[in-house]
Amino acid sequence: xxxxxxxxxxxxxxxxxxxxxxxxxxxxxxxxxxxxxxxxxxxxxxxxxxxxxxxxxxxxxxxxxxxxxxxxxxxxxxxxxxxxxxxxxxxxxxxxxxxxxxxxxxxxxxxxxxxxxxxxxxxxxxxxxxxxxxxxxxxxxxxxxxxxxxxxxxxxxxxxxxxxxxxxxxxxxxxxxxxxxxxxxxxxxxxxxxxxxxxxxxxxxxxxxxxxxxxxxxxxxxxxxxxxxxxxxxxxxxxxxxxxxxxxxxxxxxxxxxxxxxxxxxxxxxxxxxxxxxxxxxxxxxxxxxxxxxxxxxxxxxxxx
Numbered sequence: 001x002x003x004x005x006x007x008x009x010x011x012x013x014x015x016x017x018x019x020x021x022x023x024x025x026x027x028x029x030x031x032x033x034x035x036x037x038x039x040x041x042x043x044x045x046x047x048x049x050x051x052x053x054x055x056x057x058x059x060x061x062x063x064x065x066x067x068x069x070x071x072x073x074x075x076x077x078x079x080x081x082x083x084x085x086x087x088x089x090x091x092x093x094x095x096x097x098x099x100x101x102x103x104x105x106x107x108x109x110x111x112x113x114x115x116x117x118x119x120x121x122x123x124x125x126x127x128x129x130x131x132x133x134x135x136x137x138x139x140x141x142x143x144x145x146x147x148x149x150x151x152x153x154x155x156x157x158x159x160x161x162x163x164x165x166x167x168x169x170x171x172x173x174x175x176x177x178x179x180x181x182x183x184x185x186x187x188x189x190x191x192x193x194x195x196x197x198x199x200x201x202x203x204x205x206x207x208x209x210x211x212x213x214x215x216x217x218x219x220x221x222x223x224x225x226x227x228x229x230x231x232x233x234x235x236x237x238x239x240x241x242x243x244x245x246x247x248x249x250x251x252x253x254x255x256x257x258x259x260x261x262x263x264x265x266x267x268x269x270x271x272x273x274x275x276x277x278x279x280x281x282x283x284x285x286x287x288x289x290x291x292x293x294x295x296x297x298x299x300x301x302x303x304x305x
Contacts, residue, residue, distance in 0.1 A: 035096025099272025108182030
């Protein structure tokens, strides 16, 4: 019965996943589990598009604000805590865009083969080796400790995996112990958008983040003593803001780069989501005032299962 199944909502950034999840949770009397690798961090609110308490509309949200920016959070942590939460009533809705987290949960392992991306590999190969290694030290310091600074092949592969999955290769290896423990009894719902509309929403979201005070948020985190070299600061928005604060970019350049990198991220997300089987895709409207998916259509689908 659908009532006994966990609902999982996936889709690219800015597609409207959170709003749909909250509407469904209120109608079905469920709680929400975030499958976002960055919303776990406290005081990192604007750049992660974390729903505010008002936006949550009283619906309990889990795996949000449970780590400080300098504390570790891995695929294994997500799997362990999500399974604990699912085992307790009420029923849950899992929502998020971190493909590796969802794949690990639904398929029972965290390190599916990531095929080489020739275009990405070509772009990375144009960079000087020392710059590539420095980038690896930023996004995955644990992998950098194990890879020699002159080992271009392994450096490229580690960076490629991070670019394609959004999760350091060192974290993925840790998560491999989840193999054989896949989640059962779930309903998988995906949100889809035409690329021009998706990109328009991304640009709109970035502009709103700047208006809400993304730069001030990053300033405050740095003032509290958090290092810009932390893994959490490699998230979209934070690394760009740091370059602006370091006077490497002006504000216009920062915004331009953030929009571009978010578009790239959305494409990588969709590459991940194409791996999943049994996804029921719903088109997010482009003409309605709130441009959200018709909740009744989603409910009909859930109830028909």
